[in-house]
Amino acid sequence: MTRVLILGANGQLARNTTRVFLETTDAALTLYLRRASRLANPDPSRVRIVDGDVLDASALSAAMQGQEVVYANLSADIARQAGAIIEGMHASGVKRLIFISSMGIYAEVPGEQYRSVLDPYRDSAALIEKSDLDFTILRPGWFTHEEEIDYQLTQKGEAFRGHDVSLNSLSDLIVKLATTPGLHVRASLGVGRA
Numbered sequence: 001m002t003r004v005l006i007l008g009a010n011g012q013l014a015r016n017t018t019r020v021f022l023e024t025t026d027a028a029l030t031l032y033l034r035r036a037s038r039l040a041n042p043d044p045s046r047v048r049i050v051d052g053d054v055l056d057a058s059a060l061s062a063a064m065q066g067q068e069v070v071y072a073n074l075s076a077d078i079a080r081q082a083g084a085i086i087e088g089m090h091a092s093g094v095k096r097l098i099f100i101s102s103m104g105i106y107a108e109v110p111g112e113q114y115r116s117v118l119d120p121y122r123d124s125a126a127l128i129e130k131s132d133l134d135f136t137i138l139r140p141g142w143f144t145h146e147e148e149i150d151y152q153l154t155q156k157g158e159a160f161r162g163h164d165v166s167l168n169s170l171s172d173l174i175v176k177l178a179t180t181p182g183l184h185v186r187a188s189l190g191v192g193r194a
């Protein structure tokens, strides 16, 4: 039973992935979010809900105790959040990090220009890549609500393939990463529809 901490657990992708974890694995989940009363506990036997901001170092480090995987599904001040996560993981001894970023951070999308809105994403990826963590950074295309699971991966240094990707595809990949030791460790993967 893998113990997974989900940061930003009320996010769109995080909620979909929580459902897929519960339906397809026996993982024990800690859902970490601000204003936790927004979220109903879907399965109290396997799910714990913790109220917290990722930038609150003591709450974050307490939530990380005993976890095997941290899955970060955040937005906004994402470079600062990445720094806080790396510190918290060092303090609590957790090594495995799955971090949701965005396509375009390496100017890897054909026809797309460098966009400053991605600067925090670029900075957060640089921080994570220079850490000693067992990270996988995911760079998804635009999210869709299609039911399908259909995706292809591109490595850092390759041109991005695909344009959009379903939430179910991303959740499928995140669950595989969390539950398969060593899968795509220290990689930054583009994820687009095949």
Ligand SMILES: NC(=O)c1ccc[n+]([C@@H]2O[C@H](COP(=O)([O-])OP(=O)(O)OC[C@H]3O[C@@H](n4cnc5c(N)ncnc54)[C@H](OP(=O)(O)O)[C@@H]3O)[C@@H](O)[C@H]2O)c1
Pocket: 007, 008, 009, 010, 011, 012, 013, 014, 032, 033, 034, 035, 052, 053, 054, 055, 073, 074, 075, 076, 077, 081, 100, 101, 102, 103, 139, 140, 141, 142, 143
């Ligand atoms: N939508 C797309 O097509 C697309 C494409 C590529 C990449 N992405 C990126 O993928 C990531 C996940 O997407 P999503 O749709 O799941 O995002 P989302 O619904 O906006 O969820 C992000 C979550 O991060 C939480 N958060 C932000 N700052 C936090 C903090 N300091 N402490 C704790 N939680 C914090 C937010 O919490 P609150 O609810 O409390 O604000 C929110 O629930 C985002 O970074 C997004 O930019 C999206």
